[in-house]
Amino acid sequence: MRLRTHKLFLLLAGLMSTVTARADWTVNMTEGVTSLSRSIYSLHMTIFWICVVIGVLVFAVMFWSVIFHRKSRGAKPADFHESTLVEILWTSVPFAILVAMAIPATKTLIEVYDADDAEVDIKITGYQWKWQYEYLDDDVGFFSNLKTGKEQIYNLRTKDPEYLLEVDEPMVVPVGRKIRFLVTAADVIHAWWVPALAVKKDAIPGFINEAWTKIDEPGIYRGQCAELCGKDHGFMPIVVDARSEADYQTWLDEKKAEAQKIRELTSKDWTLEELVARGEGVYTKVCAACHQPNGKGMPPMFPALDGSDMAVNPARMVEHVDIVVNGKKGTAMQAFGGQLSEADLAAVITYERNAWGNKTGEMVTPKAILDYKQTGKLPEVHAGKASEGGSI
Known part of the structure; x- marks a missing residue:
């Protein structure tokens, strides 16, 4: 008994501790800040009060019947089987209610779908x-x-x-x-x-x-x-x-x-350091959620980039560019070619090839990304070095 009392006390204490949180709850939809939202709210309240009135009347008749026409008071059930009047009433009254509800609902729906003459x-x-x-x-x-x-x-x-x-x-x-x-x-x-x-x-x-x-x-x-x-x-x-x-x-x-x-950044002459610095921001914003800030990923769904052969092997540079630009079907890897600018695409690829332990010294320029989008091919790697590696 004492244990049950203790549990009940803890339950009540827990409920009381959430009074502040419950004070922020709302039980109705917001009225909104536009004419359309106010129309929808008005329709909602109109239908709500119609339902309230119907509910009150139905339950009032039900409880009145239960209390004043119970068997203990000697009430006898009425016999109105196949009554034409009753059939007409319980068909026409709901129909009239539905029509009364349909008129404002139709008016509001027409307003909701009227997107003409937008500025x-x-x-x-x-x-x-x-x-x-x-x-x-x-x-x-x-x-x-x-x-x-x-x-x-x-x-x-x-x-x-x-x-x-x-x-x-x-x-x-x-x-x-x-x-x-x-x-x-x-x-x-x-x-x-x-x-x-x-x-x-x-x-x-x-x-x-x-x-x-x-x-x-x-x-x-x-x-x-x-x-x-x-x-x-x-x-x-x-x-x-x-x-x-x-x-x-x-x-x-x-x-x-x-x-x-x-x-204009597409035509700029970039250095490796500039691309890596910009690429770090792009990576943090769009890549880190899946591949993690440290590049370790979450295999097998999101493979690691740190130490990845694709990100360190010069022979797979085109493959690296392609998967960032066009994504990979059947996986969670999105196509970022339409999401990022050429400068951001070049920067994030360059960052991935030079961040963490991937010190390749290789860089991809925005011009090369633009060429790849237009032709499907990357320019040849220049003979010169970008720090320690090649530049495309």
């Missing part, structure tokens, strides 16, 4: 495990990756308020303009979901789904991938930064200038 078109592509945003009217595109550090994920430091909900490059959009999203995926099924905008669309390889929004007020709106898409499903958040028209145009001009600078 900004953004293509959203889901990757394992990041998002790519392409502004189709402005020739601007970039990847959005999780910003939360590994130290927080592995509980080595205090977690930030926006733990697992912060990115390095948010999607920036203007307020007061209709924005159309074209949602797809490059590998597996993802789902782009931002509750405050009332947008949730599956990103399916080979298909393009359409959604839209029009944000009224500037602000930061967060979401996450809502489809189980692999081991890092919980590590691909979404951040939408809604700005005033002037601030949006300033950001857009900066991104265009940045894109032009990246294109």
Whole structure:
């Protein structure tokens, strides 16, 4: 008996200790910050209260019947078998209720799917495990990756308020303009979901789904991938930064200038040291999650790069470039040719051939990567050395 009392006390103490956490729970969907989200919320509440009224009436009649027409009070069951009136009532009343619910639902659904006359078109592509945003009217595109550090994920430091909900490059959009999203995926099924905008669309390889929004007020709106898409499903958040028209145009001009600078890097004459330094940042951002920061990988799914024959054998340089640019079918190795610039591709390959114990001294230039994309072949290795090895 004393043991049971002790267990009950511990259970109650545990429940009381979570009061603060439970205070943050919500039992309803968010109203959102757009006209569309408010329409959806209004429809939700309308249907909810209709269901509440139906539930109250049904249970009221049921309990009234149980209490006042029970056998102990001498009640006799009514006999209305094959009653035409009853048949009409229990057919017409639910039909009328469904029609009353269908009218606002149809109106809202028409609004949800009306992506016509959009002023900004953004293509959203889901990757394992990041998002790519392409502004189709402005020739601007970039990847959005999780910003939360590994130290927080592995509980080595205090977690930030926006733990697992912060990115390095948010999607920036203007307020007061209709924005159309074209949602797809490059590998597996993802789902782009931002509750405050009332947008949730599956990103399916080979298909393009359409959604839209029009944000009224500037602000930061967060979401996450809502489809189980692999081991890092919980590590691909979404951040939408809604700005005033002037601030949006300033950001857009900066991104265009940045894109032009990246294109100019292809023709630059690089040194081995410059490529390795740039490549380390690229590797940490897009490769370390699978192949590990120390290059040891997680065999057999993610092979080691440190000491790998592909990464140290000069005869396999083309193979190394090909697998980074085009990926490898049937494995988790993605094709990074469309994700990274020529400068970043050259830098990360050069880094992998010179990091850890792979001191080959070999380098691949952005020009060589561009040639490989266009012709499928790498230029011959120059007779000169890049530090100790060859340069392509």
